[in-house]
Amino acid sequence: MTFGAIEAGGTKFVCATGSGPNDLQRVTRIPTTAPDETLTAVLDFFQAHSSPLRALGIGSFGPINPHADSPAYGRLLNTPKARWSNVDIIEPFQALNCPVAVDTDVNAAALAEYVWGAGTDVDSLLYLTIGTGIGGGFVVDGTPHHGLLHPEMGHLRVRRLEEDTFDGLCPYHGDCLEGLASGPALEARVGTQPEKLPSDHPIWSIHAQYLAQACATLIYVLSPERFVLGGGVMQQKHLFPRIRHHLRQELAGYVDLPRLTSDLDSYVVPPHLGDRAGVLGALHLAQRKALESHSQVPSHEHLSEHD
Known part of the structure; x- marks a missing residue:
């Protein structure tokens, strides 16, 4: 038996089966349209699989209820994605007759x-994704952090730069981090797709300063041992040295640790799994769900066997 994985995004659902990074099979992408149409197509993908799934993991856009003991587990809340609010993302997959686990797409990526x-090589990791939206996931000792709901790091408030007159795009907060520094915000600022901009365009300096502010705030609050920056916008590799430079200025030597002063290159890093982090995280959610009956808490050592 194998595991199933769904990275449920606002623009596409990435589906796969397998057991780990070296065993990721039948990867397919299904456009995110109306809920019934999308979820039916995803279910068809898994039902066409020749063998039953041991468990299914879903890393979903949100906000979503991530608490397995809640009657509303797996139900999307007031999401800005049109027509998806209050959708139960688990219910269609009961037809697969296997356990289903759900978390946010960014918690899944952080877990992978x-x-x-x-x-x-660390016990805690924070993953911040910068793309169509901005979201964050935090894992400590192999467990994604929840709480009252789940982290909503993209809606942190940042200090507006004096030279920045852009109103922001967030429909809830205007000039929060997502409103000022997401991919759509960048495109609205310059009138073209960000990937078409030269690396010396002035907007990148503004963008890097906002991301550095967010990183500093999250370091002060959560003190992660590793900071991963992923998502489509971070394909611009020239952003990493810019962000590290401004982060060093934001921290101003207050947290006087080598990792945050002289070793930022190994502290703020791109995802090692690239754009597979989300779907691999969903795969691992499935593995964790399957292990629950044995009361095992997965660790780095336990899971190396799945590579």
Whole structure:
């Protein structure tokens, strides 16, 4: 038996089966349209699989209820994605007759990086994704952090730069981090797709300063041992040295640790798993769900066998 994985995004659902980074099979992408149409197509993908799934993991856009003991587990809340509010993302997959686990897409990506990627040598890892939206996931000792709901790091408030007159795009907060520094915000600022901009365009300096502010705030609050920056916008590799430079200025030597002063290159890093982090994290959610009956808490050592 194998495991199933769904990275449920606002623009596409990435589906796969397998057991780890070296065993990721039948990867397919299904456009995110109306809920019934999308979820039916995803279910069809798994039902066409020749063998039953041991468990299914879903890393979903949100906000979503991530608490397995809640009657509303797996139900999307007031999401800005049109027509998806209050959708139960688990219910259609009961037809697969296997356990289903759900978490946010960014918690899933953070979990994959912790187990198989940039965080295999640390006990805590924070993953911030900058793309169509901005979101964050935090893993400590192999467990994604929840709480009252789940982290909503993209809606941190940042100090507006004096030279920045852009109103922001967030429909809830205007000029929060997502409103000022997401991919759509960048495109609205310059009138073209960010990937078409030269690396010396002035907007990148503004963008890097906002991301550095967010990183500093999250370091002060959560003190992660590794900071991973992923998502489509972070394909611009020239952003990493810019962000590290401004982060050093933001911290101003207050947290006087080598990792935050002289070793930022190994502290703020790109995802080692690239754009596979989300779907691999969903795969690991499935593995964790399957292990629950044995009361095992997965660790780096336990999970290396799945590579």
